Amino acid sequence: MNTLDEFAPGGNRMPRFDDGMVNMQELIRTMAEALVNEIMSAQADELCDSSENTRNGYRERKLTTCVGTITMRIPKLRIGSYFPDELIERYSRVDRAVVAAVAEMYATGVSTRKVERVARKLGIDKMSPSQVSRISSALDASVEDLQKRTFDGTRFPYLWLDATYVKCRTEGHVASVALVSAIAAADDGYRRVVGFDVVDAESYPSWLGFLRSLKERGVDGVACVTSDAHAGLRRAIEEVFAGAAWQRCVIHLERNVCACAKTRRARSLIGRVVASVFREEDPHLVRELYSRAIDEVGAICKSAGELLEEAEADALAYLDFPKEHRRRLRTNNVQERTNREIKRRSRVVQVFPSAASLVRLVGAVLAEQDEDWSARRYFSGPSIAKTFERREPEPKPCDVEEIARKAATIIGIAKDENVAIGKRAA
Numbered sequence: 274m275n276t277l278d279e280f281a282p283g284g285n286r287m288p289r290f291d292d293g294m295v296n297m298q299e300l301i302r303t304m305a306e307a308l309v310n311e312i313m314s315a316q317a318d319e320l321c322d323s324s325e326n327t328r329n330g331y332r333e334r335k336l337t338t339c340v341g342t343i344t345m346r347i348p349k350l351r352i353g354s355y356f357p358d359e360l361i362e363r364y365s366r367v368d369r370a371v372v373a374a375v376a377e378m379y380a381t382g383v384s385t386r387k388v389e390r391v392a393r394k395l396g397i398d399k400m401s402p403s404q405v406s407r408i409s410s411a412l413d414a415s416v417e418d419l420q421k422r423t424f425d426g427t428r429f430p431y432l433w434l435d436a437t438y439v440k441c442r443t444e445g446h447v448a449s450v451a452l453v454s455a456i457a458a459a460d461d462g463y464r465r466v467v468g469f470d471v472v473d474a475e476s477y478p479s480w481l482g483f484l485r486s487l488k489e490r491g492v493d494g495v496a497c498v499t500s501d502a503h504a505g506l507r508r509a510i511e512e513v514f515a516g517a518a519w520q521r522c523v524i525h526l527e528r529n530v531c532a533c534a535k536t537r538r539a540r541s542l543i544g545r546v547v548a549s550v551f552r553e554e555d556p557h558l559v560r561e562l563y564s565r566a567i568d569e570v571g572a573i574c575k576s577a578g579e580l581l582e583e584a585e586a587d588a589l590a591y592l593d594f595p596k597e598h599r600r601r602l603r604t605n606n607v608q609e610r611t612n613r614e615i616k617r618r619s620r621v622v623q624v625f626p627s628a629a630s631l632v633r634l635v636g637a638v639l640a641e642q643d644e645d646w647s648a649r650r651y652f653s654g655p656s657i658a659k660t661f662e663r664r665e666p667e668p669k670p671c672d673v674e675e676i677a678r679k680a681a682t683i684i685g686i687a688k689d690e691n692v693a694i695g696k697r698a699a
Contacts (some may be wrong), residue, residue, distance in 0.1 A: 298340065306343035312454040313357050317348035416636030419466065419643065421490070428494030429457040429467065430660040431598070432514070434484075435500060435608035437473045437615060439532030439635075441625040443473075450628065451475040452481050452615065452635060454692050456607055458490060462650040462657045464607065466643040467492050469635060471628050473567065484513040496660055497594060499605050500637045501525045502584070518594075521587040522605040523551050530570065531579035542572050542579055556592040561680040563589060567682055598654040614638060 288299035321327055331346040348355055433456045438449040454469040468487045472479035480503075492635040498510050512517055527547045534540040550562040563585060571578020593605040594654050601607070618638050625631040 278474070279367060301450055302338075302343060305338065305340055306345075309343065309357075309360060310346050313348055313355075313361070316357065317350065317355050320355060321350065324352075326350050387621070395601065399485045405678070412633050412637050415640050416633055418558050419636055419640050420469070420632075424459075424465075424467065424491035424493075427491065428460040428661070429465075429492050430460065430496040430657065431458040431492060431602060432467075432495050432498045432507060432517075433457070433500070433605055433608045434480075434498060434510070434610060435605055436503075436506075437612040437675065439615075439619055439625065439631060440623065441471070441628055441631050443628065447624050450631070451479065452631070454611065454639065455483075455492070455612065457495075458657070460494070460652050460657060460661070462652040462654055464646040464651045466646075471631055471635075475503060475505065477508050479504045481512065483632075484509050487515055494576055495591065499602055499604055501605065502529070502587075505633035508563035518590045519587055519604055520590040521584055523588055523603045524587050525585055525605070526581075527551075530577045530581050533580060534574045539573050543573055545687040546570055546684060547581070549683050553683070554596070554599070558679055560589060561676050562683060565680050565684050595656055595659040598652060598660070601651070611639070611642060614642070 288296040329351045531540040
């Protein structure tokens with residue numbers, strides 16, 4: 274390989290910048306090009322020697338690699354043909370390393386035009402947005418696996434459901450489409466992304482079809498489902514996961530209750546009273562606080578008090594589960610964080626050209642999240658086992674009056690804090 278000798282420190286083909294410094298990127302690209310051509314030449318010569326064949330020139334072919342575009346001089350033979358299958362795939366014009374890099378940039382939310390600019394800085398002569406999109410289709414296999422994988426033999430006691438909206442071009446116009454997703458905690462204590470899909474609207478038929486698909490793929494043994502209070506979603510949960518408790522996200526409930534009030538001061542007071550309920554951990558104290566909060570909130574805003582009273586059973590469903598799990602069951606934070614990451618990654622795209630491109634990006638994000646979760650437990654093994662044990666009702670408190678006094682004190686402190694804040698603001 275005498276050609277490579279020319280790139281030695283004293284070689285006459287060392288690429289340099291105008292100031293005399295060696296252009297390391299161009300040096301690596303040129304050396305890679307020379308090395309590949311030397312390998313192909315040696316393989317062609319070996320093939321000719323073993324078959325008494327002769328070479329008949331070569332054909333040039335451009336290949337986009339992670340170090341830039343190289344020109345491959347593929348030897349031609351007089352009899353038969355030669356192709357370097359170990360170096361390049363047939364009909365491919367892009368190196369696998371570039372495919373992986375572009376796919377990763379796409380999955381992290383870099384727009385196709387930005388990917389093209391980054392590619393130029395890597396030494397790639399030309400990479401159009403349409404080519405980037407084709408390359409990104411390499412993600413489809415992992416996304417499809419995430420969407421269609423089955424869970425036979427695994428039980429999922431806890432399930433979190435939510436939807437977020439993203440702009441996508443459908444049927445010739447831009448519209449907001451609902452991206453529905455499901456995250457579950459398995460009987461081994463690990464979280465998994467068990468499903469996601471793009472639907473036209475967050476409605477009962479859409480949720481019903483989505484939840485049925487989860488059930489068909491083995492998502493079973495569900496004891497508690499946490500979500501917001503979307504009517505269609507709740508109806509679908511009751512139909513597909515009959516017997517499972519439904520936990521209304523307490524953060525969403527607090528927002529809904531506060532929204533009933535007409536003034537900022539009233540909303541602030543209601544928020545403090547409701548928040549004081551869910552800061553406590555003792556089930557008996559929480560229930561007593563909730564009962565008192567209904568009266569206090571109702572005195573400020575009648576409709577807010579009625580909403581809080583109507584939601585009591587669903588808002589306190591988490592208290593019937595193991596103590597170690599209650600804080601994570603009572604909210605839909607695991608879904609909210611995932612949706613924020615999806616929004617962050619998709620923001621640079623602004624409007625997806627098709628539902629398929631949206632599924633590809635979201636699937637890549639969720640696959641990455643699922644892999645990250647597989648390295649750390651969400652619930653410990655012993656605590657998750659308690660979910661499948663028969664749960665006896667907690668005994669009544671020994672001192673009911675003491676619980677009542679504590680509740681009254683906590684509610685009073687919440688109201689006093691709000692009054693103090695109002696005075697300082699005034």
